[in-house]
Amino acid sequence: MKQVKVFLNEDEIPRQWYNIQADMPTPMSPPLHPGTGKPVGPDDLAPIFPMNLIEQEVSTERWIDIPEGVLEKLLLWRPSPLCRAYNFEKLLDAPVKIYYKNEGVSPPGSHKPNTAVAQAYYNKVFGTKKIYTETGAGQWGSALSMACQMFGLECKVFMVRVSYDQKPYRRLMMMTWGAECVPSPSDQTEAGRKILAENPDSPGSLGIAISEAIEDMLTDKNARYSLGSVLNHVLLHQTIIGLEAQKQMEKIGEYPDVVIGCAGGGSNFAGLSLPFARDKIHGKDIKIVAAEPASCPTLTRGPFAYDFGDLAMTTPLLPMHTLGHDFVPAPIHAGGLRYHGMAPIISHLVKENIIEGRAYSQLETFDVGVKWARTEGHIPAPETHHAIAAVVEEAMRAKEEGKEKVILFNWSGHGLVDLASYDAYFSGKLVNYELPEEEIKKAMETVGKYPKP
């Protein structure tokens, strides 16, 4: 029998996260205070995040211990299996071996709890009583709800209203895990009331939801805010994916030629790829590909510049690939990839030619996603489809070149609560969205006002 899955025993789970800030070829530009234009210090962030997470955010230690309290919760589903996609390989008929890390085995079905559990733990240790956050399609909100429940913290989630109404399942997960989930814009904050006064039927946006979550959080001195992607400490917590994958590949005597993940804010992609990026920095010949939507092509078409992380300009200025903080991504079903920016760590590694971006249209990603489900069984999330599209592209290239390749990608989550998007695909309602060159010009203007990284 061919081996399909490589398990790690629980005692083989990584005990430290990998911090790539220790290995960067050149130093990263710091986040800037938008008022002073100077680097933000820990004190600037203290009202927003607990100090222990702020310390992680700026740490340059290569290895950071994973606390026992975090590990024992991660063990509810980790180590996740490394799988080989024999059936999908057969369909492609190319000289490639395709391995994937199945992050869909977590309770909410994605990689998000890897950092949610860590953030809830550090907040608990710090003394936080309640965590506020925002969520788009609900992957992050559901993961944080579960993590808060596990550590006895309250949790309040501002969920973009259009998703709140149209995607009830992840909202119901939050309820099941005991969180309060509010549609945004809401009448509970000034930011929300202002939007509602202008447009009572506003569908909301991630930018508005962030503003509401932060505003509401600041009224409660025992509360802190939490973000599910983009920031350094979030990417750090996700590196357990790649560290496990390295151990699993080693067990079967393999090493990837290509490492792939889909990228919205960058956390699942970073989680798998950063430990391999370390190898590349130290001379390993390996290709690392971030797959993004053609309608939100942060890495492939957005400038590398200082920009705000949110619409309301409440965050520090971050050095990143961005389409402008006021960019409104098209309503693609891969909700987790609808973000105007990209994690500074990923953006910096693209600048250093360690990582490359690739963009795929919505229809081509669903096409390969359905092929995957029909050969491998497991139904991928629409975000994950993007990674599969990059896998197919690499496989076809290997076939043309007649070269054998080992491909490893992050299967970031399952699509069981995203099946309405499959319905749209099968009924021919799904479309591609082009990004006009005009939008890129607009982004250049937006970021033109800020310092250059």
Added chain:
Amino acid sequence: MKQVKVFLNEDEIPRQWYNIQADMPTPMSPPLHPGTGKPVGPDDLAPIFPMNLIEQEVSTERWIDIPEGVLEKLLLWRPSPLCRAYNFEKLLDAPVKIYYKNEGVSPPGSHKPNTAVAQAYYNKVFGTKKIYTETGAGQWGSALSMACQMFGLECKVFMVRVSYDQKPYRRLMMMTWGAECVPSPSDQTEAGRKILAENPDSPGSLGIAISEAIEDMLTDKNARYSLGSVLNHVLLHQTIIGLEAQKQMEKIGEYPDVVIGCAGGGSNFAGLSLPFARDKIHGKDIKIVAAEPASCPTLTRGPFAYDFGDLAMTTPLLPMHTLGHDFVPAPIHAGGLRYHGMAPIISHLVKENIIEGRAYSQLETFDVGVKWARTEGHIPAPETHHAIAAVVEEAMRAKEEGKEKVILFNWSGHGLVDLASYDAYFSGKLVNYELPEEEIKKAMETVGKYPKP
């Protein structure tokens, strides 16, 4: 660190199914032809099932080889993890260790594919081109759709209309895996047209759907019918669950005092428990509990008698615990437990005092299911809640008695596409359904016309 999960490597997966017909203390009564009153032979079943599965249905061989072609598909998610529920144990504060087999890791999220893959394989080998089946809430239909897609078979599923309309996600899984899913009653069969003529708004029932699937199948000589529970060969295919669990328990030096599963038609319960029932038959002191809904209490209140498997009386007469083939179960959310009968193998083992039934009300099962989700993370299906209710009862009994106990149960599936039922629970819309004594009298009258087993 405490060990939470016990994995089996793929080369440790069981290579044979266990057939308890070889170890029954007394012989089972045979299925009867309703016309002649005589035992049905293989030829009677040949128009319905492929001969290789009919042979399995009547086999008394103790061990039956699992074909390589089946194993290689099962390896897409099997062996499933054996997990220990430390957090739930802590909540209960009782002297028990709670282990569970997580069958939610399969692509559709339940144990159903264990037999779907085997049945699709044997049909393929036999030469079947298309498989017909019915489904209630959709667990079985989705599992069979996936299995048929894997072996290049066509699949047509008659889905009870009320579920087809109200529970779109499992219907969308079937579509994703390439099956045709038709709401039942439909205008495609005489049985369906007859019902629609009487009541154009009929919500449908499993009984009607079975009749339609069989009628439609019989018009196509290259087609066969498939059933997801109740029959001997279905239970046989599920025994891989218990055989894996035995190896996993052995690895950690444990053996259960109590084995628990929820029971509708009986297949997930049998899957875990039959290998342990074998040990009990050979003298092991162990309790085996089938947890069923109080509103559909087949084992705890229904007579053991000959009865039809479906409303339209198209099946042979089966010796089983039954509430009467015309019994209409209350609309509980655990759709997989809404069946009037119980697998003959399970019914026979209850008669032999190897297995006992217990009934739980809908509200108490949701109460413990939510507690589970909030401690262990993974959200259980409403069917699985029933097993958890039995676990809690056993744990509380151990506490009262001051005895230490090892409990093992089958976590038959996750509830991610059943979250609407959680919504009903949290909003106070969920109710209990009492079964009036009158219904039991009616069942006695129904089965009174047939021979006694």
